[in-house]
Amino acid sequence: METGGVDKRRLYELLWGTPSGPRRGPRPTLTLDAIARAGIAIADAEGLEGLTMQRVAESLDVTKMALYRYVPGKAELVALMLEAAIGEPPPAPAGADWRGQLDDWTRQMFDRFRRHPWAHAATVAPRVPGPNELAWLERVVAALTGTGLTAGEQLDVAVLLVGHARNLAQHSATGTAPEHGREAAFTMLVRGREAQFPALDAALRTIPAQPPGDQALDFGLARILDGIQALIATRAAAPA
Amino acid sequence: METGGVDKRRLYELLWGTPSGPRRGPRPTLTLDAIARAGIAIADAEGLEGLTMQRVAESLDVTKMALYRYVPGKAELVALMLEAAIGEPPPAPAGADWRGQLDDWTRQMFDRFRRHPWAHAATVAPRVPGPNELAWLERVVAALTGTGLTAGEQLDVAVLLVGHARNLAQHSATGTAPEHGREAAFTMLVRGREAQFPALDAALRTIPAQPPGDQALDFGLARILDGIQALIATRAAAPA
DNA sequence: CTAAAACTGCGTCCGTCGGATACAGAGTAC
DNA sequence: GTACTCTGTATCCGACGGACGCAGTTTTAG
Numbered sequence: 001m002e003t004g005g006v007d008k009r010r011l012y013e014l015l016w017g018t019p020s021g022p023r024r025g026p027r028p029t030l031t032l033d034a035i036a037r038a039g040i041a042i043a044d045a046e047g048l049e050g051l052t053m054q055r056v057a058e059s060l061d062v063t064k065m066a067l068y069r070y071v072p073g074k075a076e077l078v079a080l081m082l083e084a085a086i087g088e089p090p091p092a093p094a095g096a097d098w099r100g101q102l103d104d105w106t107r108q109m110f111d112r113f114r115r116h117p118w119a120h121a122a123t124v125a126p127r128v129p130g131p132n133e134l135a136w137l138e139r140v141v142a143a144l145t146g147t148g149l150t151a152g153e154q155l156d157v158a159v160l161l162v163g164h165a166r167n168l169a170q171h172s173a174t175g176t177a178p179e180h181g182r183e184a185a186f187t188m189l190v191r192g193r194e195a196q197f198p199a200l201d202a203a204l205r206t207i208p209a210q211p212p213g214d215q216a217l218d219f220g221l222a223r224i225l226d227g228i229q230a231l232i233a234t235r236a237a238a239p240a
Numbered sequence: 241m242e243t244g245g246v247d248k249r250r251l252y253e254l255l256w257g258t259p260s261g262p263r264r265g266p267r268p269t270l271t272l273d274a275i276a277r278a279g280i281a282i283a284d285a286e287g288l289e290g291l292t293m294q295r296v297a298e299s300l301d302v303t304k305m306a307l308y309r310y311v312p313g314k315a316e317l318v319a320l321m322l323e324a325a326i327g328e329p330p331p332a333p334a335g336a337d338w339r340g341q342l343d344d345w346t347r348q349m350f351d352r353f354r355r356h357p358w359a360h361a362a363t364v365a366p367r368v369p370g371p372n373e374l375a376w377l378e379r380v381v382a383a384l385t386g387t388g389l390t391a392g393e394q395l396d397v398a399v400l401l402v403g404h405a406r407n408l409a410q411h412s413a414t415g416t417a418p419e420h421g422r423e424a425a426f427t428m429l430v431r432g433r434e435a436q437f438p439a440l441d442a443a444l445r446t447i448p449a450q451p452p453g454d455q456a457l458d459f460g461l462a463r464i465l466d467g468i469q470a471l472i473a474t475r476a477a478a479p480a
Numbered sequence: 481c482t483a484a485a486a487c488t489g490c491g492t493c494c495g496t497c498g499g500a501t502a503c504a505g506a507g508t509a510c
Numbered sequence: 511g512t513a514c515t516c517t518g519t520a521t522c523c524g525a526c527g528g529a530c531g532c533a534g535t536t537t538t539a540g
Contacts, residue, residue, distance in 0.1 A: 016429075024537045025487030053527065065528085066489050074527065124361045124410060134429060134437060142439035151443035153459060155423070159411065160404070160460040167403030170364060183395070189256075189374060197374060199382035203391035219393060220400040226470045227463030265516025266506045293498065305499085306518050314498065 006075045008128055014076060015083060015130040028070070030060060035070055036084040039077055043118040048078070051118070078122050083130035085116045089139050098232075099225055101143035106161045106221055109136065110214070113169030120170045136162075148235030160224060168217040183207050246315045248368055254316060255323060255370040268309070270300060275310055276324040279317055283358040288318070291358070318362050323370035325356040329379050338472075339465055341383035346401045346461055349376065350454070353409030360410045376402075388475030400464060408457040423447050 014032065038059045043051045053074060057064040071077045093104050113119050129137075140158040141151075149157070171182070187204050194201040254272065278299045283291045293314060297304040311317045333344050353359050369377075380398040381391075389397070411422070427444045434441040 023487075024485070026489085026535045026537095028488070052525085054525085063490050065491080068528075069488065121361065121364045124364065129426075129429065131436075134426075134440070137426075138437045138440045141443045145439050145442070151447045152423075152455070154443055155426075156456045156459040157463075159407070159456055160463065163403060163407035163460075164400070167399070167407065171399065183392075186369075186374075186377075186395075189369065196371075197378045199385050200374070200378045202385070203381045203394055207391045215392070216396045216399055219396040220403075220464075223397075223400065223464055223467030223471065224460075226467035227465070230466045230470065231463065263516075264508050264514070266508090266518085268517070292496085294496085303519050305520080308499075309517065 006079065006125075006127070007072045010072050011076045011079055011128050014071070014080060015128060030062065030066070030070060032070055032080060033084065034060065035067060035077065036080040039081045040085050040116065043078075043081065044116055048118040048121050051078070053077075079127055079130075082119055082122045082127075083132050085119055086112055086130075086132050086136065088132055089136045092139060092143070098143045098147055099229060102140065102157070102161060102228075103221065103225060105136075105139055105143070106165050107217070109162055109165040110169050110172075110217055113166050114172055117170070120166055123166065147232045148239060149232065153231075157228060161221075164220050164224060165217075168214070168220065171216060172214060246319065246365075246367070247312045250312050251316045251319055251368050254311070254320060255368060270302065270306070270310060272310055272320060273324065274300065275307060275317065276320045279321045280325050280356065283318075283321065284356055288358040288361050291318070293317075319367055319370075322359055322362045322367075323372050325359055326352050326370075326372050326376065328372055329376045332379060332383070338383045338387055339469060342380065342397070342401060342468075343461065343465060345376075345379055345383070346405050347457070349402055349405040350409050350412075350457055353406050354412055357410070360406055363406065387472045389472065393471075397468060401461075404460050404464060405457075408454070408460065411456060412454060 035056065039051060039056050042055050042059065051074075053064045053067055056077070057067055060067075067077075071080065089105070090108050092101050096104065137155075137158055140161065141154050144154045144157060183204060186200070190197050190201050190204060275296065279291060279296050282295050282299065291314075293307055294304045296317070297307055300307075307317075311320065329345070330348050332341050336344065377395075377398055380401065381394050384394045384397060423444060426440070430437050430441050430444060
């Protein structure tokens, strides 16, 4: 049923193509953007499994097959949804150094992913990046320009940060349970198997009540930025 | 079609349950492990979309419905596949400090994810952790015991490292193109839009021929471990 | 002003998927 | 030996993604 394959050429046109001029035939009743937004609304509420061409069409008061006049298939629809859901990057915080900019950047990215939990699954497969996605990347590179990091390292930083934001957004949105933290779930599993997981058991015993929040995001982000800062310091001390 | 929902209670039994004693009726012709391994072989070759109950059954010379005597549904099968594919954690390198242990741990995890590209998609949804998954987590906590990090921080480190390994394994296995690196793909997109992505354009011009390998994994891992090391240093200097 | 051309939206159809259900046979415990 | 229970299978279903062709509508060419 699901082809799974993405029509890369057509998807590139959809993502980067300019709105065409006057065409022949009846006016299209739909817009790519409206379709993408309808899909986003459904996926936000019920996930990618709940996203059906039928449901998208219904929410737009159109037949299912009408959608295929705009989008080659479901895979390309999800790609368009992703580009629209990520949106344009927010303006860089004024007067911030590279660290402040990257910190803000990561938290903004985290927010987008958390608002659209399906986005994680949508970014697992290799994909054609859209204008918005490239604009986000541009922000990272711009923030790191002049720090002494090579271009390859700047891209590596972007990969590192977006990966962290995406990873933690998943943990935050689809937490093991609404009422318990992840520690409670682990404790239940370790109980009675202390011999098998001694270190884990000892650690879980010392854990206090977990304040809800994005503590894991903060922790990882601080470590990553500390590590980058250390590298920049060595580059500044001994420029190549 | 796909229920999407996982039977948590039944899955817990499958993952953690002990092999039952003598039962009545005919001997089962299959094993949970054999089914999981058959599924892994198919998913390794064709991804999760190519994984079908039908195909798994065929490769085991059984009817499709026979599988449902062992596994409640496809979601639980994938969970069992994941647990089997991750496998037991390798022995910790002898005589290594926490950094050496975590470095090795992350690379080993990276290897598992790269060998099974579908594992990333399988770990997007919240899940019931199996014995192997918990054993891997135990290794991280054990390595960090005595460093002054709190239990919560130790778990945060595990989340950070496994996220990085999983993220980079995806980039490595499903690279944008076999012949070009990611930089080549970006360059094609930025070309002609230099005004829109000035920093990215400038960076891409300075990029040398990219030696294939796991450079991005190394870079991010080094930054993360540097950041953790800095935190441990402050804890050692001012113990709470 | 007319006619051809092109494009939209839709109805119908198909193959495949995950899964429910019911049944016949095989093996075990009493 | 007999009753019970578990296995494997055959059949069936609804839902999904997508192909195809038709009819209507709007723009362009003459």
